[in-house]
Amino acid sequence: MHFINLLVRIGVENRLKHYREAQGWSQGELARRLGVSRQTINAVETDKYDPSLPLALRMARLFDVAVPELFIDHWEPEA
Amino acid sequence: MMSDKTSSATPRWVRKLLIPALIGGVAGVAASAATLRFIGSSAVGGLDSSATIAALVGVLYAVIGTIIALGAVNPKIGERFLNVEDADELREQKKVLSLSGGAMTLWGAALFALALAAPGGPMPQAAALFVAAGGLVIGTLLSVLVYRACDELMLAVNLEAGAWSYGLVFVVVGLWSILSHLGYAAAPAPLDLLTLFYMLCLLASFIAVGRRGMLAPR
Numbered sequence: 001m002h003f004i005n006l007l008v009r010i011g012v013e014n015r016l017k018h019y020r021e022a023q024g025w026s027q028g029e030l031a032r033r034l035g036v037s038r039q040t041i042n043a044v045e046t047d048k049y050d051p052s053l054p055l056a057l058r059m060a061r062l063f064d065v066a067v068p069e070l071f072i073d074h075w076e077p078e079a
Numbered sequence: 080m081m082s083d084k085t086s087s088a089t090p091r092w093v094r095k096l097l098i099p100a101l102i103g104g105v106a107g108v109a110a111s112a113a114t115l116r117f118i119g120s121s122a123v124g125g126l127d128s129s130a131t132i133a134a135l136v137g138v139l140y141a142v143i144g145t146i147i148a149l150g151a152v153n154p155k156i157g158e159r160f161l162n163v164e165d166a167d168e169l170r171e172q173k174k175v176l177s178l179s180g181g182a183m184t185l186w187g188a189a190l191f192a193l194a195l196a197a198p199g200g201p202m203p204q205a206a207a208l209f210v211a212a213g214g215l216v217i218g219t220l221l222s223v224l225v226y227r228a229c230d231e232l233m234l235a236v237n238l239e240a241g242a243w244s245y246g247l248v249f250v251v252v253g254l255w256s257i258l259s260h261l262g263y264a265a266a267p268a269p270l271d272l273l274t275l276f277y278m279l280c281l282l283a284s285f286i287a288v289g290r291r292g293m294l295a296p297r
Contacts, residue, residue, distance in 0.1 A: 028167065038168050039293060040232035048292035052231050 013072040017045045019063040034058055095162070095296035102160045103146070110142045111135055123201050126194065133274045134194035140277065148180025159195050164297045182221040189214030190277055192269060212263030236287050243283035251279060 020030050020041075027041040034041075034055065043049035050071075051059065060067045114134055126134065139297050150157025154169035156250065161176075163169055189211040194200065196207035226237065252275060258264035267275070288294055 009267055027164070028171075031171075036230040037232065038164060039174060041291065042297070043232055045289050046292050046295075049232055049235065050163070055231060 012050055013047060013074070014044060015070055015072070016041070016059065019065065019070065020045075023063070030062075033062060089221040091296070094159070095148045097129070099162065106142055106146065107139065110138050114138045122260070123195065126200055128200050129268050129270045129274070130194040133270050134191055136196060136274050136277050137187045137189070137191030140188075140190065140281070141184045144180045144183025144185075144187060146180070148184065149168060149178050162294070162297055167224035168297075175225055175233070178221045178225045178228070182218040182225065185214040185218035185275070187214075189218070190273065191272065200254060225270045232291065236291055239290070240280075240287035243286050244280045247283055251275060 002034060013041065016030075020027070023030075025033075027045070029056050031038045031041045036055065040051070040055075044051055056067050060070050063070065115131075117123060118134060146160065150161040151169055151173050154166035154173070157163070157169045158166040161169065163172075192202060192207045192210035192214070195202040197204050199231055200207075202210075226234070229237065252267070252272065255264060255267055255275075259266040285294070
């Protein structure tokens with residue numbers, strides 16, 4: 001399992017596509033508003049890349065939501 | 080901002096997989112055949128296997144770099160064989176892609192010049208040194224400009240590719256060194272080591288890019 005994780009990256013889930021489409025924006029439009037490339041938006045939406053904290057904060061601000069509403073981590077602290 | 084897609088009737092897998100693969104394959108085979116013919120011509124008079132492989136890898140770098148640079152400079156044509164959503168994406172990435180293509184082409188030229196260097200090849204050693212050092216230095220300066228123009232995803236991919244390069248070089252060169260030290264294999268020649276660095280860096284880049292889903296058709 002660790003070897004699979006090494007080859008195929010598994011990150012947090014996100015709802016970026018949902019919020020982007022709700023605004024009627026293309027990936028290119030969102031990329032332009034955030035000052036990143038379309039590839040970055042595509043990689044985030046397909047769970048291939050977790051954005052940096054500053055970019056995640058900018059995304060949340062742009063959609064007027066909290067970061068945990070946009071990015072979902074299923075990690076649970078051990079009891 | 081979406082560009083017109085005149086070939087929208089063509090199935091997506093044909094546009095995004097088959098055509099780029101065919102163009103890349105034809106370009107690669109043609110360049111390899113031309114290189115081998117050039118090496119065997121009277122101008123060169125043949126090279127040993129190390130120099131031949133180095134020349135082929137140098138040409139591979141130059142071909143990939145040239146294809147990327149041409150695609151970035153001509154987005155309407157580039158969208159047909161580069162893995163992008165449309166021509167506008169190439170226009171947005173023009174600076175990064177054209178500089179990257181230039182750097183790869185120069186690095187390829189550097190290795191090609193070293194492969195052709197005397198005493199095994201026809202190129203005077205001083206000339207080969209000039210081309211190789213110039214190609215490596217200018218190519219590296221271009222890559223610094225690329226680094227500065229990258230957004231955070233590409234910076235992450237660059238760092239990851241660097242880490243993969245280190246690991247691959249350590250494993251492959253280390254294993255070869257172990258076998259040579261123990262007398263199970265011939266020691267790598269300096270040109271073999273350089274060629275290995277080139278090949279492993281390219282492989283590392285593909286691994287890093289693939290792990291971010293950037294090899295999947297857009």
